[in-house]
Amino acid sequence: MDATEAVESIQREMTAFARRARASAGRMHPELSLVSYTLLGHLEERDGCRATDLAAHYALDKSTVSRQVAALERAALVERRQDPDDHRVQVLHLTEAGRAILAQVTESRRAAFQERLADWPEEDLVRFAGYLVRYNAPGTDRP
Amino acid sequence: MDATEAVESIQREMTAFARRARASAGRMHPELSLVSYTLLGHLEERDGCRATDLAAHYALDKSTVSRQVAALERAALVERRQDPDDHRVQVLHLTEAGRAILAQVTESRRAAFQERLADWPEEDLVRFAGYLVRYNAPGTDRP
DNA sequence: CAGTTCTGGTTGTATAGTACAACTTGAAGT
DNA sequence: ACTTCAAGTTGTACTATACAACCAGAACTG
Numbered sequence: 001m002d003a004t005e006a007v008e009s010i011q012r013e014m015t016a017f018a019r020r021a022r023a024s025a026g027r028m029h030p031e032l033s034l035v036s037y038t039l040l041g042h043l044e045e046r047d048g049c050r051a052t053d054l055a056a057h058y059a060l061d062k063s064t065v066s067r068q069v070a071a072l073e074r075a076a077l078v079e080r081r082q083d084p085d086d087h088r089v090q091v092l093h094l095t096e097a098g099r100a101i102l103a104q105v106t107e108s109r110r111a112a113f114q115e116r117l118a119d120w121p122e123e124d125l126v127r128f129a130g131y132l133v134r135y136n137a138p139g140t141d142r143p
Numbered sequence: 144m145d146a147t148e149a150v151e152s153i154q155r156e157m158t159a160f161a162r163r164a165r166a167s168a169g170r171m172h173p174e175l176s177l178v179s180y181t182l183l184g185h186l187e188e189r190d191g192c193r194a195t196d197l198a199a200h201y202a203l204d205k206s207t208v209s210r211q212v213a214a215l216e217r218a219a220l221v222e223r224r225q226d227p228d229d230h231r232v233q234v235l236h237l238t239e240a241g242r243a244i245l246a247q248v249t250e251s252r253r254a255a256f257q258e259r260l261a262d263w264p265e266e267d268l269v270r271f272a273g274y275l276v277r278y279n280a281p282g283t284d285r286p
Numbered sequence: 287c288a289g290t291t292c293t294g295g296t297t298g299t300a301t302a303g304t305a306c307a308a309c310t311t312g313a314a315g316t
Numbered sequence: 317a318c319t320t321c322a323a324g325t326t327g328t329a330c331t332a333t334a335c336a337a338c339c340a341g342a343a344c345t346g
Contacts, residue, residue: 006268011256013275014160018168018177020202021161022332035332038162041155052294059163061334066296068332088294088341113154116278124274125149131271132156135259166333169302178303195323204305209324211303231312231323 028112029105036077037109039068040094040102043078048093077101153278171255172248179220182211183237183245186221191236193226220244 001009025034032040039054046053055065069092072078077098083089094102117125144152168177175183182197189196198208212235215221220241226232237245260268 001269001272003265003268006265006272007257007260008253009272010260010268010275011252013272013279014256015164015177015181015252016279017157017275018161018164021158022165024202025158025161026331033331034158034162038158050294059166060332062295063297063335064333066294070296086294086342090295109154110151113150117150117153120277122146122149125146125153126144127270128274128278129144129149129152129156131267131274132153132160134263135271136156136159165303169333176302193323203303205324206306206326207304209326213325229313229323233324 025109029108032101032105035068036072037102037105039065039072040077040098041106043092043094044099044102048081048091050089050091054092072098168252172251175244175248178211179215180245180248182208182215183220183241184249186235186237187242187245191224191234193232193234197235215241 022034025037029037038058042054042057043049051065051069052062054060054069055062058065060068069078069080073080075097076095078092079095080090080092083091120128165177168180172180181201185197185200186192194208194212195205197203197212198205201208203211212221212223216223218240219238221235222238223233223235226234263271
């Protein structure tokens, strides 16, 4: 396999994966869509952030984030805290329930991935992870 | 990074990728969504097939496929041929226009991937491609 | 400091993709 | 012949999304 073939293969495989991911994520965790899951994950990781940050980070429109957050708040998974320094800003935080459900879904996803990757040597796992990070890193756009 | 961390990282990165793929595919080729592209690709590869086969292969509802195909037919990218042996069945085929646009989008996607991966050493490309194939191979379901 | 521009966020509107259920038509099995 | 199965279509509903118009607060500038 040369470089050109490899690029074509990467393209095909990434696309194949993308096509399936959302639907199967939905089937696995009907209670938390892929988007919501991602946003909650970000909140956990950053220990709270602004809606604008989420939009920028995930290349989503601010209106999309606004509605997602509204739904998450309705479900009592996140809460908004007014920033005292800037009254336009609402800092989003996970609630206890949010943290719990995030942990649960993460665990179940982790188990699925783990199972799928069970027979991979550690060396390959580490390299694969590195490649993905590197692949995803550059822009925020385009697959 | 140990194996567990790597698995978590793979999970996160694959998810991140999946989230963006559809949208950016749409931005790149407004004329052909990721789904349509995939379906056309399948038709090319198999040199025609039934709608039911597409549904089964991509885990889509038959109604979804029906509408997708209807749109593709409206756009004159595919045509239906009654199966003479079974009058329920319509065998789908690419039209010339369908073949052309598929080729064009494939090329433009290839270029985008190529650009993104331009500065990777060939060795890494080949290994990455191998990992993806291996990752995607097992089932047809779940990320 | 007053007016302008910028930034964070919400709401209205539209679209795509999807599923599920009900239905139609043709094929197969008993 | 009657029932059951399979392929597709259509009606309906929901989710994720974008874009545009808007509001409110902050920052900049003459």
